[in-house]
Amino acid sequence: MSAALAYDPALPTWTLAGIFQALSSRLGGDAEPLDEPSIQRLVEQARSGDRIAAQRLYRQHVDRVFRVVRGLLRSNAEAEDVTQDTMLTVLTSLDRYSPRTGARFAAWVTSIAVNTARRRFRRRRPELTGTGELPDVVDEHAEPERGVDTARERAALLRALAELAPAEREIVSLRHGAELNASEIAEVVKLEPANVRKILERVRERLGARIEALLKQGVLS
Amino acid sequence: MTDAEITQLWSTLEPSTRERARIESRVLEWVEASETSLLTEWLDLIRVNPIGGLGLAAASALSLLMFTPLGWIASSMLR
Numbered sequence: 118m119s120a121a122l123a124y125d126p127a128l129p130t131w132t133l134a135g136i137f138q139a140l141s142s143r144l145g146g147d148a149e150p151l152d153e154p155s156i157q158r159l160v161e162q163a164r165s166g167d168r169i170a171a172q173r174l175y176r177q178h179v180d181r182v183f184r185v186v187r188g189l190l191r192s193n194a195e196a197e198d199v200t201q202d203t204m205l206t207v208l209t210s211l212d213r214y215s216p217r218t219g220a221r222f223a224a225w226v227t228s229i230a231v232n233t234a235r236r237r238f239r240r241r242r243p244e245l246t247g248t249g250e251l252p253d254v255v256d257e258h259a260e261p262e263r264g265v266d267t268a269r270e271r272a273a274l275l276r277a278l279a280e281l282a283p284a285e286r287e288i289v290s291l292r293h294g295a296e297l298n299a300s301e302i303a304e305v306v307k308l309e310p311a312n313v314r315k316i317l318e319r320v321r322e323r324l325g326a327r328i329e330a331l332l333k334q335g336v337l338s
Numbered sequence: 339m340t341d342a343e344i345t346q347l348w349s350t351l352e353p354s355t356r357e358r359a360r361i362e363s364r365v366l367e368w369v370e371a372s373e374t375s376l377l378t379e380w381l382d383l384i385r386v387n388p389i390g391g392l393g394l395a396a397a398s399a400l401s402l403l404m405f406t407p408l409g410w411i412a413s414s415m416l417r
Contacts, residue, residue, distance in 0.1 A: 271350035325339030
């Protein structure tokens with residue numbers, strides 16, 4: 118059955134696929150970001166079969182997941198695949214989610230994303246360089262909708278990220294891509310929060326300096 | 339660069355409209371497939387191609403009976 122047939126307003130029952138299609142924004146990812154209590158309510162509703170709640174959870178997190186995994190992987194295509202797998206796992210594993218004190222739902226979603234990206238990373242191991250760094254790969258296709266400045270900044274960020282060690286790359290991606298705090302990051306990467314803070318401080322200086330240098334050199338994908 | 343400036347820079351890694359649409363359509367396809375029961379799929383197949391569909395359904399039912407332990411139990415009960 119094609120996706121186009123999934124939503125039929127004449128039918129009284131709506132499929133989850135139909136809800137996705139009917140309500141999805143084709144131009145934007147996240148709608149207005151929701152606060153944590155609202156997200157937790159959506160999780161409860163989605164668990165009990167509320168399909169609109171599941172769709173809203175998807176839209177609240179899909180861009181965040183992509184931002185994080187794009188920083189960890191070699192290409193947009195890989196980031197697409199990992200984002201898709203992550204969102205499917207999230208939507209089908211809501212029953213396994215148990216909120217912990219101080220940890221947001223986004224931290225759980227992001228930990229699934231990082232684990233999915235790690236599996237992808239392991240499969241790609243032969244393509245890694247001797248030091249375990251990602252090869253310097255730029256996107257295969259230009260995206261005309263992004264401006265030149267954005268493209269330049271994006272290229273500089275990706276190149277600077279590729280020069281970091283994998284563990285550092287994960288930590289900064291979780292901080293800046295998913296906007297997790299040190300405790301949440303520590304939970305995902307299995308380190309002490311104090312160590313995460315130290316790594317973040319050290320990497321931020323290095324990353325910032327490298328990006329500025331690359332922008333001055335005029336790096337562009 | 340400050341923490342906020344680096345976070346701002348990360349927004350350049352957001353998916354493009356096309357990428358977002360592709361991800362969504364794949365998730366949509368999977369969700370739709372997971373919601374469609376096997377029976378519904380068979381009925382759809384038979385409706386679209388009655389002769390071929392019935393042939394396939396018969397062959398599948400026969401292979402289920404012959405090649406799975408559950409099939410062996412079911413066929414022995416039918417005898």
